[in-house]
Amino acid sequence: MIQELKDNYGHLFEKELINEIAQVGTFKEVPAGFTMMAIGDYIRGVPLLISGAIKVMREDKEGDELLLYYLESGETCSMTMNCCMGHTKSEIKAVAEQDTILIMIPVQKMEEWTTKYKSWRDFVFQSYHNRLNEVLHILDSVAFEKMDQRLVNYLKEKVRINNSNTIQNTHQEIAYDLHSSRVVISRLLKKLEQMGAIELHRNHIKIIDLE
Amino acid sequence: MIQELKDNYGHLFEKELINEIAQVGTFKEVPAGFTMMAIGDYIRGVPLLISGAIKVMREDKEGDELLLYYLESGETCSMTMNCCMGHTKSEIKAVAEQDTILIMIPVQKMEEWTTKYKSWRDFVFQSYHNRLNEVLHILDSVAFEKMDQRLVNYLKEKVRINNSNTIQNTHQEIAYDLHSSRVVISRLLKKLEQMGAIELHRNHIKIIDLE
DNA sequence: GTTATGGTGTAACAAAGGTTACACTATTGA
């Protein structure tokens, strides 16, 4: 585990902290599509991502969803910290976007290291900082942009996260992520295809040029 | 200054920290309506609210606005911390909702105390926690609710913050806060009046019963 | 007073997005 920690967190944490993490952390492998956390779950630990990506979503009472952002390697879930600190239930849903490897840290250790290691403290603050900014950008997107622009942003982000020009999703899945309806998404995608920006296929979309 | 700090932060901070704050903090009085921070401003210090309330807003490139939340006494602006840490410019706008009194802390002290005082650390984490949750709730509101419900929530929050059943705003001002248009807001307010929930007057609205 | 300004009410219309319905087709699986 030491090696993976060094590779992904070596530039952030001092050696002693890496060693401590290796002692108390537990390795976890999660297959793509697996729901790692649902609304209302209690939190057992804080995850440190080693590889893969996790999709973080908001959900309302009717079960309507909205994609918030993706967690990538070298990142953690400040929402989880959020819950640990507040001793409240999860307010978000997390699903593995790809096959993902991560290390789970028990909650108590998190608090202990906050006192002990400046690098851990900075990491936690930085995580909060990043999440707050990401949620603000989603808010901008939902509040100020129209669906066609939101869709383009969504496709770009998917390309970036999965590092592939082919998006393996149905129109329905995209509609859920953007909290829209399948018909609307199909309509807008067709428009993008007619503009030559993408190519539509059953179960996948090829991105040509989204600028 | 010591007394104000004790009254508002005595239950959060230990005596030594209160004393340190009193030494380096500067008192500030801000009249209602004053713009305390604009998008792109550099941050000079972190505010601790003593009395009053501050309205925190998001703004896009076209200058369209959206109300995020209010800061009240005993709270600080984690967005400001956000900027200090990232050494980036402000991404939000802050306007005094009421006549407000606050104490400004220089940025360097903030970092110093994070190492030195657990209570300060907890306060900073708690602030992040609260802001993240508030932004999430705004996001819920914008993403999942229709304008009529958002308007009702807005009115309720105004009543709570200003501790008064009379809201001293024009329809245009409300429209800005909700990122809508004056005509739409007038329309929905009229509907609420017809339902007996509010009374409309020039320049103010009397809240009767919003559930 | 009179005029200018700003706040509100309302109608008519436009645009975006959501809904329903249905056809067509590729894939799965019995």
Next chain:
DNA sequence: TCAATAGTGTAACCTTTGTTACACCATAAC
């Protein structure tokens, strides 16, 4: 092979929200 299922395309329609235009009235400024 053939039925069932899931993904997509498209039309028609509805609702919500935004826009434009204008009337009316209170208040402030002159």
